[in-house]
Amino acid sequence: MLYTRSSQLFAEAEKVIPGGVNSPVRAFKAVGGTPIFVKSAKGAYLYDEDGNRLIDYINSWGPMILGHAFEPVVQAVIEKAKLGTSFGMPTELETQIAALAVSMVPNIDKIRFVNSGTEACMSAVRLARGFTKKDKIIKFAGCYHGHSDSFLIQAGSGAITFGSPNSPGVTAGTAKDTLLAKYNDLENVATLIEANKNEIAAIIVEPVAGNMGCIPPNKGFLEGLRQLCTDNKILLIFDEVMTGFRLAAGGVQELFNINADIVCFGKVIGGGLPVGAFAASSEIMNYLAPLGPVYQAGTLSGNPLAMAAGLAMLQALDADRAIFQRLEEKTAYLAAGMEEVLKANNVVFTINRIGSMVSVHFDADPVVDFQTAAKGDNETFKKFFHGLLQEGIYIAPSAYETWFITDALTYEDLDFTIQAVDKVSKTF
Template identity: 50%
Template sequence: MKTDLSQKLFAAAKKVIPGGVNSPVRAFRNVDGDPFFVRRAKGSRIEDVDGNKMIDYVGTWGPAILGHAPTSVIEAVHAAAKEGVSFGIPNPYEVEMANKVVDWVPSVEKVRMVNSGTEATMSAIRLARGFTGRDKVVKFDGCYHGHVDSLLVAAGSGALTHGEPDSAGIPNAFAAETIILPYNDAGKLEELFAKMGDQIAAVIVEAYPANAGLILPQPGFMQLMRDITKKHGALFIMDEVMTGFRVAKGGVQELEGLMPDLTAMGKVIGGGLPVGAFGGRADVMDFLAPDGPVYQAGTLSGNPLAMAAGLAQLRELDRQSGYQRLEELGARLEAGVRGILQEKGLGYKFNRVGSMYCLFFTEQEIINLDSVMTCEKEPFKKYFYSMLEQGVYVAPSPYETGFISMAHSNDDIDDTLEAMNVALGKI
């Protein structure tokens, strides 16, 4: 594929932007390459500045559930923009969006809008600490909740140790308030609460961990989190920034029949514009200012353009019976991938839920971060560049989830499977 203009743009970007990118994964470091720059995107396709067109399975890292630039969303943004792009004053879209979230998400009685998934998880953690009067927070290794200081931590040397900073610039004292456990390890969770249950403000978990591939919970593990937090007076926070409104109307909690105390949301509800939200039990949410003692604010929260875009996207999903169609497309891709793997004698693992999927370049069963990290980098690199040359764009990392949109057609899926057959044949 041609990359002349992308190379020039990247060289220019590196002079004025750290690493040449505004988010690290875009830098192509996991595939030892340089990124391309996109000129436009429409439907299931993206086109880079050099004119290369590709079927896209990154989908803005999740928000583009209808595909890129859907007419209904573009029209909604245009209509809203004509009345003003930002007010810093309550607007009707905020109320409509709040009602939609409360209607669709089983556990949410009240919701507050923010501007990113990171803001949503950060605010939910602060609220949990304020509500419970406790400081300790439990998260799971491999679950990413945005670049929040107290959550951007790695596991310590012992099974029940406090976290250690996973980035420069995070004080040890911040990380020390976070306890890291291996995902899908019920025994470790029970042991921790037996020792420290009265100190824990909350357990936070990606509903289905989707920032280290796509890891699915073992039977009973999610319910244990719900039960053990309730028993010890801690809050259960489900991070549905990725999965919310993506796998079902009510997200994973609808599929699993769970009622968390708080839920972090984002991506799909912004229609591609910056957005986040957190919501949950009314008595907990009422601890937020101006009614309660927990301060949280945002100049652009509830921005009319983001609210209009998100509402248009959710309405369109509902109108088109979107989740049924996305499941059909996902099942078509899964059947094809499994057939290719079997034909080629490859023991790679493939996980899928609805329109989210991940092909793991390992023969290990995928149950936690340790198993994900057994993925082989070199075979993935060959696969990635072969797919790119054939006009299919997948995430430039072996540890990312892929996303199917309503704009993908059966032919898109079949063309993708043909490309995968070729790419996996080169490994």
């Protein structure tokens, strides 16, 4: 495939945008080469500026669960735009989507809409600290909760030490209140809690990790976190920005029948427009201004275009709950097909999947946390990525990202992808 136009556009972008992109993973730094510039998308396919068609396994990093340019969402946005794009005042739409979300997700009474997943997670942590009157939080290595200062933390020197900033601009003072735990390791979490008795406001976790590849929780891990939080008066925050309304109508809480105290949303809940949200019981949510002392605000929060897109998306999912089973079946079919051809070509690999999330790791050992994810052969992944790209398939340009399956994918698309994996893996 030729990417002449994309290369030209990237060169122009680099002159006026840092790194030529507005989000770092788009820059292809992890895989090499020049980013693909998209011109349009429909259903399961991307169409780039050079006229190439690509089967899409990113789907805008998750929200396009029903495919690109899903007609009910597009029409909802068009009709709403005709009436005005932003008011900075309440609209009925906000109540409608809030009521629908609350009805679909277990264990929440109220929800507040913001403009991104980062904002949702940042606000959830502030709310947890205000509600518990404690300062520290626990997060997990490899789990990404946006680029808020509290979350850009790397490991300290031991299990009970404070984390340290892993980005310039994050102060040591901020980092000292973030403790870093090991995903799928309850003993490690218990040690951190014991060493910081009565100081921890919240544990925030991707209940199914998607930012070190797809990593489901080990049996008993989420249940153990719930018990540790209950026993120590700590709030459990599920970051369901990726998994909410994707793995089930009610997200991971429904899938595993585990109640979090606060849940964060993004991606699917906005139908592809910039939206985030966080939700909890009335008792916790009533601590937010204007009812309570914890301040959180946003000029464009509840933007009518985003609310229209999100409402249309949730209505479609609510009306067709069978979609989650269809997505599970398609993902299982794809994973089984890839496993067969990778084995046949003597490739060392592990495939993780759950629901409509799947990832390929080029290492033989189980991938259960960031440390094991980091063992993967990145040179093989680069060949895999570029090989699939040449075959007309677009996956995340990073070994640390999950693939997202969309209902718009046909079994013909999946078979084509499996054949492409077979062809590419013969070159390793």
